[in-house]
Amino acid sequence: xxxxxxxxxxxxxxxxxxxxxxxxxxxxxxxxxxxxxxxxxxxxxxxxxxxxxxxxxxxxxxxxxxxxxxxxxxxxxxxxxxxxxxxxxxxxxxxxxxxxxxxxxxxxxxxxxxxxxxxxxxxxxxxxxxx
Numbered sequence: 001x002x003x004x005x006x007x008x009x010x011x012x013x014x015x016x017x018x019x020x021x022x023x024x025x026x027x028x029x030x031x032x033x034x035x036x037x038x039x040x041x042x043x044x045x046x047x048x049x050x051x052x053x054x055x056x057x058x059x060x061x062x063x064x065x066x067x068x069x070x071x072x073x074x075x076x077x078x079x080x081x082x083x084x085x086x087x088x089x090x091x092x093x094x095x096x097x098x099x100x101x102x103x104x105x106x107x108x109x110x111x112x113x114x115x116x117x118x119x120x121x122x123x124x125x126x127x128x129x130x131x
Contacts, residue, residue, distance in 0.1 A: 009100075019064075038084070080118070099115075
């Protein structure tokens, strides 16, 4: 059975650690890296839309290449980052999620809550949290 692993990322050290963990330690035929943006964040912070690609995706591909792997990348947008991630999990037939323990900090995180916690509580697939 093919395994499809999802790695939600932002441009943070925990996200990079989660990506490396997924690529190196999780047996998977497919690894998809997703950057989830909240509709509110996109509207007010000028964050990329689904048609754009974050600059850090180049570093994501370089990291995968270091492990002689390839990854798929995508951007999803929703009413909240956790909601967007979980919707993608359902749509893309994801078998497991590997994500960093925390990403953004500051006011945005206080307003939106912990994405990792929300995904872990609500996901219907196994979730690995990487510190």
